Amino acid sequence: VDVQRSGPSTGLPTHPGQSDLMQARWGTHGDHATIALAPAYLHELYLETIRAFNLSEKYRLPVIVLIDEIIGHMSECFEVPRPEEYTIFDRVKPTCPPEEYSPYEVRDGELVPPMAAYFEGYRFHATGLNHDKTGFPTTHPVVCHQDEVRQLAKVSQNRGEIVSWEEVMADDAEILVVSFGSTARGAHAAVLEARKKGIRAGLFRPITVWPFPDEEIRRLSHRAKAIVVAEMNLGQMICEVERVAHSDIRIVGCQKVGGVPIEPHEIIEKIREVA
Amino acid sequence: MAFDYTPYMRMSKLPHLWCPGCGIGIVVKSLIRAIDRLGWLKDDIAVVSGIGCTSRAPGYLDMNTLHTTHGRAISFATGIKLVRPDKHVIVIAGDGDMVAIGGNHFIHACRRNIDITCIINNNNIYGMTGGQYSPTTPHGAKAATAPWGNMEPSFDLASLAMGAGATYVARGQVGNGVQLERLIRDGLGHHGFAVIEALSNCHTQFGRRNKLPDPMQLIQHIQDKTVPKSKADKMDAAELAGKLVVGELYRDADRPEFCDEYAKLRQRAQAASRKSMAVPVA
Numbered sequence: 001v002d003v004q005r006s007g008p009s010t011g012l013p014t015h016p017g018q019s020d021l022m023q024a025r026w027g028t029h030g031d032h033a034t035i036a037l038a039p040a041y042l043h044e045l046y047l048e049t050i051r052a053f054n055l056s057e058k059y060r061l062p063v064i065v066l067i068d069e070i071i072g073h074m075s076e077c078f079e080v081p082r083p084e085e086y087t088i089f090d091r092v093k094p095t096c097p098p099e100e101y102s103p104y105e106v107r108d109g110e111l112v113p114p115m116a117a118y119f120e121g122y123r124f125h126a127t128g129l130n131h132d133k134t135g136f137p138t139t140h141p142v143v144c145h146q147d148e149v150r151q152l153a154k155v156s157q158n159r160g161e162i163v164s165w166e167e168v169m170a171d172d173a174e175i176l177v178v179s180f181g182s183t184a185r186g187a188h189a190a191v192l193e194a195r196k197k198g199i200r201a202g203l204f205r206p207i208t209v210w211p212f213p214d215e216e217i218r219r220l221s222h223r224a225k226a227i228v229v230a231e232m233n234l235g236q237m238i239c240e241v242e243r244v245a246h247s248d249i250r251i252v253g254c255q256k257v258g259g260v261p262i263e264p265h266e267i268i269e270k271i272r273e274v275a
Numbered sequence: 276m277a278f279d280y281t282p283y284m285r286m287s288k289l290p291h292l293w294c295p296g297c298g299i300g301i302v303v304k305s306l307i308r309a310i311d312r313l314g315w316l317k318d319d320i321a322v323v324s325g326i327g328c329t330s331r332a333p334g335y336l337d338m339n340t341l342h343t344t345h346g347r348a349i350s351f352a353t354g355i356k357l358v359r360p361d362k363h364v365i366v367i368a369g370d371g372d373m374v375a376i377g378g379n380h381f382i383h384a385c386r387r388n389i390d391i392t393c394i395i396n397n398n399n400i401y402g403m404t405g406g407q408y409s410p411t412t413p414h415g416a417k418a419a420t421a422p423w424g425n426m427e428p429s430f431d432l433a434s435l436a437m438g439a440g441a442t443y444v445a446r447g448q449v450g451n452g453v454q455l456e457r458l459i460r461d462g463l464g465h466h467g468f469a470v471i472e473a474l475s476n477c478h479t480q481f482g483r484r485n486k487l488p489d490p491m492q493l494i495q496h497i498q499d500k501t502v503p504k505s506k507a508d509k510m511d512a513a514e515l516a517g518k519l520v521v522g523e524l525y526r527d528a529d530r531p532e533f534c535d536e537y538a539k540l541r542q543r544a545q546a547a548s549r550k551s552m553a554v555p556v557a
Contacts, residue, residue: 118321118339118355119362125285125334127342136288136334137342 001049001065003072004181006232006259015259016069018181019233024064025210031148033155035162036064036210038180043078045071047086048207054089055162059154060112066209068232070182070261091115098122104147105133111154155211163213166205169195173202175271176220178241179230180206183262187230190267199275209237214244221245226274230254230267250274283307283317285337292331296490298449298475302396303332305452305473306367309460320363323352325377328403328477329369329396346377349384352391360390360534363463370397371409374430378410384468385439389533392462392469397432398477406480417484432472437525442467444525448474450498451521458523467532474501474519 006017116122462469
């Protein structure tokens, strides 16, 4: 769980920021997939945390819950979801006898190996070194390459299940506001206000920020005239939007750091600039 | 009849990667014999390590094994132990891993007195990465990063463990596998954080740079520096200067153990929570 503050290094403790977006993706070394979820409401935070565990168990990788100080400190009323309203996914365990178990072996067409628990008869080895399917360290180039490709594919080939977002009047939006976390709540208000003033604004709020909702942004960018990316950093999500959006579309950032939230009127200003 | 180690090892993963004559072999074999004497089942044992030559040991053991990141074996081992306090959790690592980068985890495990057995193969060097000096490299010794001699003083690992609160502390050396096996066995059987420092030889990296390139020569040198506790107890400070005491150095069976304390806390918290709620909690 990363409750983002402002600023690099020790920064501004107890002040909000959204500048760890890229760190959530690339903070650790090596080629690795990342799943990061950025809920914006406490009810959503509750369910997304459950989903984070589910995704982690299903795909066997760490999942980051990426919120910010505003969400971390806020009080909000919500009805706690009852167990019947959500599912719990537990990791798939092996069914073969221990002698036949290889902890990192996948069947054809599958990507996630069943994972045994310690002390249940499957005495396997787990290591941070590159390893073969028995879990033992290896430096065999082909084995290492293929295993890392499989690890990335676990996420890239399951985007449909992992990516999630919220759209508010985005279908016919001329000015698309892209925003996540607490900033998106202000962006939501800005979009409603802009519509009252006759501007066809819409909001696209990624809830899954990694993997980034490439297809959805690409699709919406064909219909819109401009995109405003509102984030409490000096330009991180905007890089992703620029990467996938239609090449002719105008993309501007509404960026503020310094530990204070971006207010709806600031986002409306930017919407007006590009409208 | 010679002891058969093969039931405890992943034989298909041999030959191992250690240098001929490495002291780690003696430490690992002493650990295996100790486990055998205790009659423990392999399924009930987790062996956790960090990074370094010593940390490669779990890969060769046919138990529940985990090879983690540098200095972090204790963090992972703590997680395993908390989930299954009924199982045996062993940490095996080198001096650099355990008391340099891992120093923080080490002192807190000692302080908490968590029921884990921590075996430190202390060969006074970072062996795998080419012979850099560690917190236990003797003052004045040469190393890859101390070409003019190590200017730093070195830790006394056993004192560090005792000072931090470990409740079983012992020191052995690879020249005496029988004693090492007994010390490890007693540590394994101890209910609390047990530290067994095994003075060991890295003739390839440490020895070669310090005029002790032959493994037997280096082991003899290590042995010559040691004095048994029974004898040391009768020696004064002057006589003990430069010596390392071997044997069981400290034991306290009465201090509260971490997992036991946690279980008590949970019971207390759940009982209080049941009392304060209007409806019964499952």
